[in-house]
Amino acid sequence: MxxxxxxxxxxxxxxxxxxxxxxxxxxxxxxxxxxxxxxxxxxxxxxxxxxxxxxxxxxxxxxxxxxxxxxxxxxxxxxxxxxxxxxxxxxxxxxxxxxxxxxxxxxxxxxxxxxxxxxxxxxxxxxxxxxxxxxxxxxxxxxxxxxxxxxxxxxxxxxxxxxxxxPMSLQEEYARVVERLEQHRRLIGAQLHCLEAGLDSLQATAFSARL
Missing domain, CATH: 3.90.220.20 (DNA methylase specificity domains)
Structure with a gap:
C-alpha cells in the first residue's frame, strides 16, 4: 500500500x-x-x-x-x-x-x-x-x-x-482497516479474560474438593 x-x-x-x-x-x-x-x-x-x-x-x-x-x-x-x-x-x-x-x-x-x-x-x-x-x-x-x-x-x-x-484517501482507507482490526483485538481480549476467569474458577472448585 x-x-x-x-x-x-x-x-x-x-x-x-x-x-x-x-x-x-x-x-x-x-x-x-x-x-x-x-x-x-x-x-x-x-x-x-x-x-x-x-x-x-x-x-x-x-x-x-x-x-x-x-x-x-x-x-x-x-x-x-x-x-x-x-x-x-x-x-x-x-x-x-x-x-x-x-x-x-x-x-x-x-x-x-x-x-x-x-x-x-x-x-x-x-x-x-x-x-x-x-x-x-x-x-x-x-x-x-x-x-x-x-x-x-x-x-x-x-x-x-x-x-x-x-494521499489522504489512502491513509484514511488504511486507518479504517486498522480500526477494524483493533476492534477485533479488543473483542478477543475480552473473550480471553472470560476464559481465564472460567479456568480460575474451575481450578478453585477442583482443588477444594467441590468437583
Whole structure:
C-alpha cells in the first residue's frame, strides 16, 4: 500500500515533521506516590506506558493529594505519545491512545504530537509509520546524550525528521482497516479474560474438593 518509507518506491512527497504538526507538548513529572492511581485520582504515566508500542494506562503513579495537576497535560483518546528518552532500543516508541481512563497526565519523558489543520497525515498512519522498523531506525538515530545517560531525542531534532506523505484517501482507507482490526483485538481480549476467569474458577472448585 505505502511501500518501505526509507526506500519510498512510490515516490511520496517528503516533508519535515514540523510541517505536519501543530506542536509538541512536553509533560511534567512531579514527585508521585509509589502506587498506581485509583479511580478518581490523578496519575502520572510512567515511561513503560508507551514503551512497547501499545498504550498501557495502568503503568502510572498516583499524584499526591494536594499536588495541583496540570490539566492541560491530561491524556485523551486520539493522542499520539512519543517516548523522547529511553534505552537506545526503546527510545522513540510511539503509541496512539484509543481509550484511556480520565485523569492520566503526561510525564516529562513523553511528548504529545499534535497534528496540524488541515491534516496532512492521519494519526493512525503517523503512528504506524514511526513504528515501522526501518523508520524506527531513522528515528533512533536522532537520539543524543552524554556517555552513561539514556539517549534523548530533542524537540528540535524530532521536528526535522522527514516523513512520507501518501494521499489522504489512502491513509484514511488504511486507518479504517486498522480500526477494524483493533476492534477485533479488543473483542478477543475480552473473550480471553472470560476464559481465564472460567479456568480460575474451575481450578478453585477442583482443588477444594467441590468437583
Amino acid at each position: 505505502f511501500g518501505d518509507p526509507i526506500e519510498n518506491p512510490k515516490g511520496w512527497p517528503r516533508v519535515e515533521l514540523d510541517e505536519v504538526l501543530d506542536g509538541i507538548d512536553s509533560g511534567k513529572s512531579p514527585v508521585c506516590l509509589s502506587r498506581p492511581a485509583t479511580p478518581g485520582e490523578w496519575g502520572v504515566l510512567k515511561l513503560s506506558a508507551v514503551t512497547y508500542g501499545r498504550y498501557n494506562a495502568s503503568e502510572n503513579k498516583a499524584l499526591p493529594e494536594g499536588t495541583a495537576p496540570g490539566q492541560n497535560l491530561e491524556v485523551r483518546p486520539g493522542d499520539l505519545l512519543f517516548s523522547r528518552k529511553n534505552t537506545y532500543s526503546l527510545v522513540g516508541a510511539v503509541v496512539l491512545v484509543r481509550e484511556t481512563p480520565k485523569r492520566m497526565l503526561l510525564p516529562d519523558l513523553i511528548f504529545r504530537l499534535r497534528l496540524g489543520e488541515p491534516q496532512m497525515l492521519t494519526a493512525s498512519y503517523l503512528h504506524q509509520l514511526l513504528m515501522y522498523p526501518s523508520k524506527r531506525k531513522e528515528v533512533r538515530s536522532l537520539a543524543g546524550g552524554a556517555a552513561g545517560s539514556m539517549p534523548n531525542i530533542s524537540k528540535g531534532r524530532l521536528l526535522k525528521l522527514r516523513v512520507e506523505v501518501p
